[in-house]
Amino acid sequence: MNPNPNRPRRLSPTIVVAAAFAIAVAGIGTGAPGSAHADPPAPVPVLDLGRYLGTWYQLAAVPQYFNLVCARDTRADYALDELGDVSVHNSCTTWQGSVNEIRGTATVTDPVTNAQLHVSFPGVPTQDARYGPPNYIVTALGDDYTWALVTDPNRLSGFVLSRTTTLDDAQWHDVAAAITAADENTCWYLTTPVTGGLDQIEPLCAR
Template identity: 35%
Template sequence: MLSHIGSSAIIAILLICAVAFGGSKDPLETVGSVDLERYLGRWFEVARYPTRFQNESCVVATADYSLMDNGQIRVLNTCWKDHADGEMQDKAEGRAKSVSDNNSRLKVSFFRPFWANYWIIDLGHDYEYAVVSAPSRKYLWILCRESSMDTALFDEIVARLESRGFQRERLLISRAQRERIDG
């Protein structure tokens, strides 16, 4: 009898932990399709999750995507001191390749032979914004064609992300977006 109660308690604890620590999250879905030609160009980071590989003191971060002769995408991530045409603080150059028929799942590499997931999970109809993550939800970037986006749109995107298991509290918001939010 005692061992039955102990087993039930252990099962109950495991179930509680599974729910509390993300066991109930649905698999991360990507957008229906991505026209890579329209996706190319400059994107500004308006918010992101903290990462160990991005400079915390970066004021403006941009990602520039261009098509390479071999069909892959050249990636140039740049950190600017004051504004996107000012003094460069740091940069990382890499490449990306589509790994899905609809181009919503890519792999990106900054250090060969290592490739990381780059999943486009939300995208504006006119490619005015994009949200990028990985299946684990460990990484998250909200990107925009301008240095900041309309606050109502930003709030809508964040609300959709929360409904998909992302945490608003973890977001690091860019200075330009913060200034727009604060008015």
């Protein structure tokens, strides 16, 4: 209910993000995320799992319904668990300023490259099985593992991860090239606000 008919309604943050995503993909000639492809995106030739562990900051992503609660400072922390798989701890700051987090497990499904994994989260429908087909593909890595591009076999998701809260112009150029090489579109990706880095939400193609 809007008590002042002359005062514009303030949209909720989740509506703003959803609208931004709709604008980002509207009219793009290559279609929206998940368009039909003959083959899944190729993983990097070799992923050194030990070097990949640690903290990653999300600097951009293809919006997902489960991330609409996140306002900023989305990050992932990876470590080896007792079975030799990867423990996953995803967290973010919500629009209300609280911490939202979830824990899961990533198991390598491609021992040749180590760059394709199955990520599971106990209690989450359709994602609670510890073992299964790959749903996390590392398609590109920056020098010295400074950044990573991650997607899935159907290109329905996409994440630009970084060891730091910022990337320089040359690194963003490399990220954009990697997105294109994965047969995705930079307009599908929206920047993620992060303390010490970008503070606005916009399509990568608009940067």
